[in-house]
Amino acid sequence: MFRLWTATRQLPANVQDAVMARSFHSSARLLNKPLFDKILVANRGEIAIRVMKTAKRLGIKTVAVHSDVDSQAEHVKFADEAVCIGPAPTAQSYLNIDKIIDAMRTTGAQAVHPGYGFLSENAKFADAVKAAGKVFIGPTGDAMRAMGDKIESKKLAKKANVNVIPGRLTDAADTDEVLAIANEIGYPVMIKASAGGGGKGMRIAWNAEEARDGFVRAKQEALASFGDDRCLIEKYIDEPRHIEIQVMGDQHGNVIYLNERECSIQRRNQKVLEEAPSPFLDEATRRAMGEQAVSLARAVGYSSAGTVEFLVDPQRNFYFLEMNTRLQVEHPVTEYTTGLDLVEIMLRSAAGQQLPLQQSQVPLKGWAMEARVYAEDPYRNFLPSIGRLTRYRLPDDESGLVRVDGGVTEGSEISIYYDPLISKLIAYGANREESRKRLARALDQYEIRGVQHNIPLLRAVLDLPDYASGAISTKFLPKHYPDGFQGVGLSSESRQQLSAASAVVHWLHGQRDRSLPGQLPAAQAAAHHGQPLDVVVGIRGTNASVNVQQRSADEFVVTQSDGKQVRVSTSWRPGFTRFEATIDGEQITLQVQPQPLPLGYRLVHHGTLFDVTVLSPRVSELAALMPEKTSTVSEKEVLSPMPGKISSIAVKPGQKVTAGQELLVVEAMKMQNVLRAPSDAVVKSVLVKPNDNVLVDAQLIVFE
DSSP states (O other): OOOBOGGGGGSOHHHHHHHHHHHHHHHHHTTTSOOOSEEEEOOOHHHHHHHHHHHHHTTOEEEEEEEGGGTTOHHHHHSSEEEEEEOSSGGGTTTOHHHHHHHHHHHTOOEEEOOSSTTTTOHHHHHHHHHTTOEESSOOHHHIIIIISHHHHHHHHHHTTOOBOSEESSOOOSHHHHHHHHHHHOSSEEEEESSOOTTTTEEEESSHHHHHHHHHHHHHHHHHHHSOOOEEEEEOOSSOEEEEEEEEEOTTSOEEEEEEEEEEEEETTEEEEEEESOSSOOHHHHHHHHHHHHHHHHHTTOOEEEEEEEEEOTTOOEEEEEEEOSOOTTHHHHHHHHOBOHHHHHHHHHTTOOOSSOGGGOOOOSEEEEEEEESEEGGGTTEEOOEEOSEEEOOOOTTTTEEEEESOOTTOEEOSSSOOEEEEEEEEESSHHHHHHHHHHHHHHOEEESSOOSHHHHHHHHHSHHHHHTOOOTTHHHHHOTTOOOOOOOOHHHHHHHHHHHHHHHHHHHHHHHTSTTOOHHHHHHHHHTOOEEEEEEETTEEEEEEEEEEETTEEEEEOTTSOEEEEEEOOOTTOSEEEEEETTEEEEEEEOSSOBTTEEEEEETTEEEEEEEEOHHHHHHHTTSOOOOOOOOSSEEEOSSSEEEEEEOOOTTOEEOTTOEEEEEEETTEEEEEEOSSSEEEEEEOOOTTOEEOTTOEEEEEO
């Protein structure tokens, strides 16, 4: 029988019964349509594992494919068998249709699930699978061509009387045509890849110069990511909400919508935080959007999972944006709020079974939020980060109310070749505030070291009043961080919590040190009797004198310089990295980095790393007399801000450049990153050439 997702117990009993009854009767009518014995998953990382988990639960054997560099990846280990399909570049492996079809034949896989990205929206792949006598777990190639292509889907939507964004419904041939279209519809415009999604191959242009440059970059990224460099041009709607409708169809003409997801928090046009339902929609708008989405899907005989995306303005007017003919990255929030396993429905639909429920039976219960955890540096404009995960500890699952969809483990390598997504962290609650707080707590517990990651940004966003109230749009991050993310400030309450926690950490470290064998009697006596300790805690250049005293094994009182007392209760002991405590009645989680500072500790509070000094009063006085070290950063060179490959070089030795002029392009994780001249200068030497691989901070160009 069809199985509800883990949040089923959160749904009303009558809804559970109705869904299960529908599933039972559907399966009973279609016993001549069995599921598959073995499927191949043509993807990698977390989505490959996600699909395999459902397949294994249903008794279906799984086959993984992988590139050379992914031979030890977690999705390879999780599968029942695996096939290497080529070297690291995606065009030679994960985008190689012939190799994947050969792997299906070799292993006897009856069907293939494409996941998302790579070939998931490639109609030629779906056609090739069918031609090989296999089953594509997704829509037909014809449906993909009609709905997956942004140009064709907009034409179809317009014919179906669906509001579409103003633009030219043809692909632009060259920069001259781009400029002509932009002048016709007016700036700003969006230049976007016709064949893809996920923020790849997308640029916003506010003038002709940006349109020229954006078109070139968008085509390059589109070709690298999807093997198709066609781009369309449309009007850019400023500060909309990005709200999408999940649809699901079968091969019997049934199509339903599974409510909406809000995906407005984005960076580089790629989603970062998603939630279901939307805090903005009312029931009438939800129904209207859902019915339009279903009408579009029916128009092309759509089956399987798909997502119809809309831009919604402040008056709740909505405009068709595109349709993603695949399973979305953010599908878990729908699974939590409906209790449905979307991958299972896809498998059953591909096997010829009917949908397990009707539109009137689709539930909407509770609230779910998803945070995409990326290996990238939010302090450096989200530049990708590579390396080995030297520490990887998941948050508590809180009896299934917190879920991590990941494809890595401690020791895994984050490479330059693929998307920097580490995992998706999802939290469920009875309402939006409960979900938000649970997600924040889970991020506080999530330990990742070895690469830079975006948890500081995610955690900061969750605490912003506008996010907490649901006042969001696609311009949320630029609006709140106009100069880029620079970290978070400390409120007086947070500073007090961090100061008190640091003092207790220091006291417990001292207690452990004093209890080691061979100590002087006076030190041992202090350790046994828990004498009060005066220290000076320094956080971001501000010092505070505090007194810490242990009242019992796990109870402390920290007295501030103004006489205010803070009560700290914790069972933490040195050696553990997760510091969980109750401070004045509020539960908090800090992370204590294992390598302390010479005169303090490295603590992660609300996702942000703080170097905290904890000194005796006398040492603090002496430290204030020490001269500060000055920066020695040179302005005569350009360093690589990330590991990657040199895509192109626009200058040569002896050339004069002006501030802001393009110097070269570094490609990393399928994104084109343009490096520009910081000031007027003359190029002395260029130390790299196209296709060179470079490390972070590698010297690229030297100026005279």
